[in-house]
Amino acid sequence: MLNNLLGIVSNASEHGRVVEHMLEMCHWFMLILGAGWGAFFLLSVYKFRSSKNPKADYHGVKGSVYTHGEVTVILIEASLLLGFALPMWGRRVVEVPNQAEAMRVRAVGEQYAWNFHYTGADGVFGKQSLDFVTASNPLGLDPADEAGKDDIVSKNELHVINQRPVVLEISSKDVIHAVSIPHMRIAQDAIPGTKIPMWFRPIKAGKYEIVCGQLCGAGHYAMRSHVLVENQEEFDAFQKELFQMQHPAATAAK
Numbered sequence: 365m366l367n368n369l370l371g372i373v374s375n376a377s378e379h380g381r382v383v384e385h386m387l388e389m390c391h392w393f394m395l396i397l398g399a400g401w402g403a404f405f406l407l408s409v410y411k412f413r414s415s416k417n418p419k420a421d422y423h424g425v426k427g428s429v430y431t432h433g434e435v436t437v438i439l440i441e442a443s444l445l446l447g448f449a450l451p452m453w454g455r456r457v458v459e460v461p462n463q464a465e466a467m468r469v470r471a472v473g474e475q476y477a478w479n480f481h482y483t484g485a486d487g488v489f490g491k492q493s494l495d496f497v498t499a500s501n502p503l504g505l506d507p508a509d510e511a512g513k514d515d516i517v518s519k520n521e522l523h524v525i526n527q528r529p530v531v532l533e534i535s536s537k538d539v540i541h542a543v544s545i546p547h548m549r550i551a552q553d554a555i556p557g558t559k560i561p562m563w564f565r566p567i568k569a570g571k572y573e574i575v576c577g578q579l580c581g582a583g584h585y586a587m588r589s590h591v592l593v594e595n596q597e598e599f600d601a602f603q604k605e606l607f608q609m610q611h612p613a614a615t616a617a618k
């Protein structure tokens with residue numbers, strides 16, 4: 365209820381409802397906490413008004429009810445974090461589905477775009493090297509590597525297959541970015557020098573926004589990308605089209 369009031373976008377992932385439940389709980393808790401502290405503030409302003417207290421008291425409030433209140437809040441916050449949020453996060457980044465079941469895509473951030481690297485039919489990412497990085501080869505794919513001969517790279521558009529789990533391997537070429545997909549109820553920082561997995565299962569075909577979740581520079585706003593949840597035929601057509609564009613020699617030889 366509070367989620368909708370605050371304008372949450374529609375859910376398109378399998379685990380999304382669990383995240384919504386957590387958000388809803390947090391929002392209610394914060395609302396109660398905000399109202400409680402607000403009431404306490406008003407009470408203090410009234411109780412310690414200058415006409416009643418001409419001389420300042422440096423000891424402040426006394427009594428155990430305030431300490432108990434503080435401890436209760438800390439306990440609720442700790443159980444939300446340790447009991448719910450951390451295990452939920454663990455299921456996204458640690459309990460990653462195996463390769464046979466999931467589709468693997470590398471998501472590499474740079475100022476100011478997302479590059480999505482697909483394995484192609486062989487299911488293996490081609491070798492990469494800094495030496496090969498150019499404007500037309502943003503991820504430095506080694507042209508001589510066999511495993512890379514069917515790899516494709518799309519810019520600012522992540523194509524996935526409906527109902528099939530996707531494991532994103534997230535990294536960055538320059539500064540810290542973050543893959544944030546509100547409709548999939550998921551986000552993860554992209555940190556230079558690391559490759560962090562994160563997975564979700566899309567359950568609704570459509571086009572959803574991907575935003576960069578970390579302020580990464582003057583062009584941060586321009587990192588807006590999309591995830592396209594397609595059926596198998598649409599995905600195959602996309603893969604074929606990009607393959608023909610990115611491997612013209614192999615296409616001509618066929």
Ligand SMILES: [Cu+2]
Nearest residue numbers: 541576580587
């Ligand atoms: Cu960014």
